[in-house]
Amino acid sequence: MGLLYTKFYMDFDEPEWKQISNNPIVFQTQKDNVILEVEDTAQKLYKLVFKNGSKFNMFRVTGKFRLTWDDDDVV
Numbered sequence: 001m002g003l004l005y006t007k008f009y010m011d012f013d014e015p016e017w018k019q020i021s022n023n024p025i026v027f028q029t030q031k032d033n034v035i036l037e038v039e040d041t042a043q044k045l046y047k048l049v050f051k052n053g054s055k056f057n058m059f060r061v062t063g064k065f066r067l068t069w070d071d072d073d074v075v
Contacts, residue, residue, distance in 0.1 A: 049075040
């Protein structure tokens, strides 16, 4: 399982992502090769590429956001 922490809330474009749950917050890709750029708490930039139907979870944790995904969903 992939895991990153960021200080920034993330919002996703409608044609590429769809929010499928509010509690917990879960987004799902709507097409192949959706790119997501994330800056972690150490200010390192990650570029993740997701397959169609991939899910991305976001949890609020004291002053930051915990982002998780299934490694099989990343190209």
